[in-house]
Each structure stands twice: as C-alpha cells, then as structure tokens.
Amino acid sequence: xxxxxxxxxxxxxxxxxxxxxxxxxxxxxxxxxxxxxxxxxxxxxxxxxxxxxxxxxxxxxxxxxxxxxxxxxxxxxxxxxxxxxxxxxxxxxxxxxxxxxxxxxxxxxxxxxxxxxxxxxxxxxxxxxxxxxxxxxxxxxxxxxxxxxxxxxxxxxxxxxxxxxxxxxxxxxxxxxxxxxxxxxxxxxxxxxxxxxxxxxxxxxxxxxxxxxxxxxxxxxxxxxxxxxxxxxxxxxxxxxxxxxxxx
Numbered sequence: 001x002x003x004x005x006x007x008x009x010x011x012x013x014x015x016x017x018x019x020x021x022x023x024x025x026x027x028x029x030x031x032x033x034x035x036x037x038x039x040x041x042x043x044x045x046x047x048x049x050x051x052x053x054x055x056x057x058x059x060x061x062x063x064x065x066x067x068x069x070x071x072x073x074x075x076x077x078x079x080x081x082x083x084x085x086x087x088x089x090x091x092x093x094x095x096x097x098x099x100x101x102x103x104x105x106x107x108x109x110x111x112x113x114x115x116x117x118x119x120x121x122x123x124x125x126x127x128x129x130x131x132x133x134x135x136x137x138x139x140x141x142x143x144x145x146x147x148x149x150x151x152x153x154x155x156x157x158x159x160x161x162x163x164x165x166x167x168x169x170x171x172x173x174x175x176x177x178x179x180x181x182x183x184x185x186x187x188x189x190x191x192x193x194x195x196x197x198x199x200x201x202x203x204x205x206x207x208x209x210x211x212x213x214x215x216x217x218x219x220x221x222x223x224x225x226x227x228x229x230x231x232x233x234x235x236x237x238x239x240x241x242x243x244x245x246x247x248x
Contacts, residue, residue, distance in 0.1 A: 016165065019164055023201055030134075030198065031209065033106045034211070035206065035211045039066050039106075039238045041066050041068055041099060041106070041131075042065060042068060042107075043067075048110040048111050051195050058216060060215065062216070063214040063232065063234075068122065069241075086118040087118075087149060091122070092121040094121075101129035103129065103130035105129075107122065107125075109123050109134070110191050110195075111136075111137055112137060113142050113145050113154065114137040115155075120147070132161070134159060134163065135158065136195065137155045138168075139156050139166075140164075140168065140169060142155065165191055166190065214231050214235070
C-alpha cells in the first residue's frame with residue numbers, strides 16, 4: 001500500500017503545481033503584511049488546525065504566524081465535540097473578541113470543503129476588520145457540498161485568494177473491493193504543502209523587496225537561540241503564543 005498511497009500523493013502534488021499563480025498572490029498579501037508589521041493568522045477546525053500548528057514556530061518557517069487555537073474546535077479535546085462545534089452558528093463574534101485582527105494582517109483559513117460555519121465565520125470576521133483572506137481548500141470537494149448553518153457560502157467563494165488543494169471529495173484516496181468506502185486521507189499532505197509553498201514564496205518576495213525575512217532557525221543549530229530571541233521579541237506582543245498559551 002505504500003506505493004499506492006505515494007502515487008496518489010504524487011498525483012495530488014502534480015495538480016497542486018497548477019496553483020502557482022494563487023500561491024504567488026497569497027504570498028504577495030503575506031509579504032506586504034509582514035513588511036508593514038502585520039502578522040498571519042491561521043485558522044482551521046478539526047484536523048485542518050494542524051496547518052496552523054505546522055506553520056507556527058517552525059524551523060525554517062516564518063515567525064509572524066499566529067495559529068488560531070480554540071479548544072472547542074480541536075479534536076484532541078473531543079473528536080465528536082469538535083466536529084459538532086464546527087457546525088454550530090455564532091462563531092464570528094468569538095473570532096472578533098479573541099483575535100487581534102488589524103488591517104495590516106492576513107487571515108489564512110484552511111478547510112477541505114469549507115462548508116461549515118466556523119471557517120466561514122473566521123473569514124467574515126477577518127473581512128469585517130479589513131483583513132484579506134487566503135483560503136486553502138478543495139474546490140472539487142466543496143462543489144459537491146452545500147453550506148451548513150449560517151455559513152452562507154463555501155470558503156472558495158468567500159476568500160480573496162484561493163489555493164486549491166485538489167483533494168478529492170471525501171478526502172480518502174485509496175479503495176479496495178472488499179471495503180465499500182475509500183480510505184487513506186490526503187488533505188493534510190496537500191494543505192501542508194500549499195502552506196509551506198506559499199510561505200516560501202513570501203520569503204522570496206520579502207528578499208526581493210529588500211525587506212527582512214523573519215525566518216526561524218532550528219533550536220539545535222549553534223547560535224539559533226540568539227537569532228530566534230531577537231525575532232520573538234519583535235513579534236511576541238502580537239503573537240503571545242510564542243511565550244505562553246493560546247487564545248483559550
């Protein structure tokens with residue numbers, strides 16, 4: 001099954017290369033935000049929250065990334081609870097209260113189908129604050145769904161820039177005639193790749209513009225602590241998670 005799965009992942013990553021233009025657009029928004037002193041907020045519910053966790057405080061990644069962690073929407077605090085919470089209405093007020101959204105920022109929203117109220121509320125809260133929204137989502141998977149609750153639309157219809165992960169409907173990529181459902185999800189691989197590709201392009205643009213690229217060094221490299229501490233001091237007021245707990 002290793003070869004079967006990796007072949008599906010290779011096909012998906014080949015499809016993702018079609019998103020070069022969208023990744024460049026997203027990177028332009030991010031680079032402009034960082035150059036102005038803004039930060040990149042990253043929200044995902046359920047397993048999509050892992051993209052924010054992956055981009056946050058990551059060796060080789062950008063320092064000014066703030067993951068949006070809300071306990072009720074995290075599967076480690078109860079898988080069914082988080083699934084039900086993502087489908088609830090009323091999240092926009094929570095995001096407005098808990099996130100320090102400023103016009104110089106960018107909001108990244110990750111959701112494979114983008115049909116549930118929580119990710120759409122994150123996008124609406126950002127737009128209400130004048131913050132552009134980058135959606136990392138699957139247009140194909142979304143097109144087979146209808147918005148739930150007060151979502152009103154799907155993420156690919158709400159975001160200012162859409163990076164299409166090309167994940168198949170249902171997420172799972174493999175099948176066996178002995179099982180009537182598909183298995184082996186691919187959305188995390190695709191969304192993580194999209195996230196790192198767009199932040200890599202952000203670094204390139206910042207350097208092209210003569211701006212500092214605030215990239216974190218691995219703490220296992222000699223001299224990294226001094227480098228990282230300088231950057232953390234610069235961004236910790238906007239990203240308290242760099243030194244202490246999250247939003248909840």
